Amino acid sequence: MTCYVPCVEMIQCRWCQAQNQPGATSCMTCGAPLDERDKVSDSGWREAPRLRDMTEFRFSASTCQVEGELVPVAEVNLHPQDGVYFEHHVLLWKDESVPLSSLNTGGGMKRSIGGMPHIVTVANGPGRIAFSRDAPGELVVLPLHPGMELDVREHAFLVASHSIQYSFVRIKGLVNLLHGGNGMYMDRFVTSGHPGVLMLHGNGNVLERTLRQGEKILVEPGGFLYKDSAVRMEAVQMPLKTGFMRHGMYLAEMTGPGRVGIQSMYVHHHAD
């Protein structure tokens, strides 16, 4: 007797590369719509997928549902063995039973001086908890696989799953500190053992570009959102003078290889 195994073609998510069941309309790993074409500009910037209202995706044994489209809310249903961490001022609501604790970030004084939140809060399952930031924008879901390292501008991080290690890195170089417009520190997320998910809030629209080895792009520092840690970021002076004092204008020069994410709504770093 011959047994025929039906040929099932999985759908690959073009945002996070995860495999999905045939017929799925959104990715189970990042929530990206699977039935829409990628939106890529002529110069290679790709729009982050706009998550549909009430889209649900999984991480570890928990789920996350995205609600709203103008200022999206990430509502996490935590499994008893799972946890997430976040800056405490992005917490929108939670079940009373969800326990909260603090994550030891180290470098408390340095973080305070750098304008970063002193404490990162941890929520453990079981229960529901929801997060949002306070500006129109997009939720960017970045599943991280073991070995990945991602740098994120301060105050853009919304929530991360417990399997992702959190640290922060000082932006090096006096020119970068004084003119870089990205503050003193960046959040760094590292996945070592198990995969996890990192969610960011980008103001306005979010676009991503993958730079080849040695490829450069100049980005307004206020628009920088995230980058692979392999991407080098340096403040470079442009041949321009701005303002009454005719001070120099600096942009962040990103050098590949790796991904760079930007947000379209930002406060220009010299606008104050």
Next chain:
Amino acid sequence: MNTYICRYCRQPSDPNQPTCPLCGAPVDIRSHVSDTGWVEQPAIRDMARLQFGQSHCQIAGTMVPVAEFSLAPSDMIYFSHHVLLWTDPDARLGNMSMRGGWKRMMAGLPLIMVEAHGPGHVALSDNHAGEVVALPLQHGQQMWVREHRFLCATGNIGYDWNSNDVWYVTGTGDDQETHYPMGQFGDVFTARDAPGLLLLHSPGNTFIRDLHPGQSLLVQPSSLLYRDVSVRVNLHLEYPRNRGFAFWSNRWSYRNIWVRLHGPGRVAVQSVYQPPEDTEIIQRHSYATTHHW
């Protein structure tokens, strides 16, 4: 090739394209017109391309759209430095000289414009949720734009600025304060030798209306986005009827400050605006019409 006149940019356009190649307005939609005659400016579709000179501009995003320019070697755009989102290292950036630096600084206008010359890519975005509005200007055409709404213009569009002459003074003695509800200065753009493209960023939604000769309209001063230079503007002070209470506030905070627009010409308003402060008696003002109910 068949052509049609795009109902938004008023230029001959290509009906075979999904969007107008000059202003990015969708071709295949019905016009949304309110009962009073305001035409809703449709948002430029994500990734729509606008053609100018040998170059093109692509609009990415819908919430805070990015205008991404692919500049040919012969083309140039200019813009205020704080809207620059990213550039590739090939594009040549430089300063554009401007007159009246002191006055511009006092009025809170950008002192220096930046020129970007092709070849290369440059992307610009503003920092409000809203729409990019594209205005292709024909040779000789002029357009007045409210301050801080300008995103960029192509090199063949001349830039000038002049006083709005819409103001009022509150307070007395040393506490006098001059208010400019529409801004002290307005930007004026002129297509000099050839057609060009002017891009604005409009917070919120945008609505357009054509005023007939002699027709007038009252709008919030800070909602005015652009107007044909044939449209005249003056201050209008409206005092609602006070029914016996708080008689002291009748010429104080209980009032509306408008600008009156006189046709003929096209005007556009944005749905996000900042109402003028209304806390003190107006002592003096620019030419104004007044109405007490």
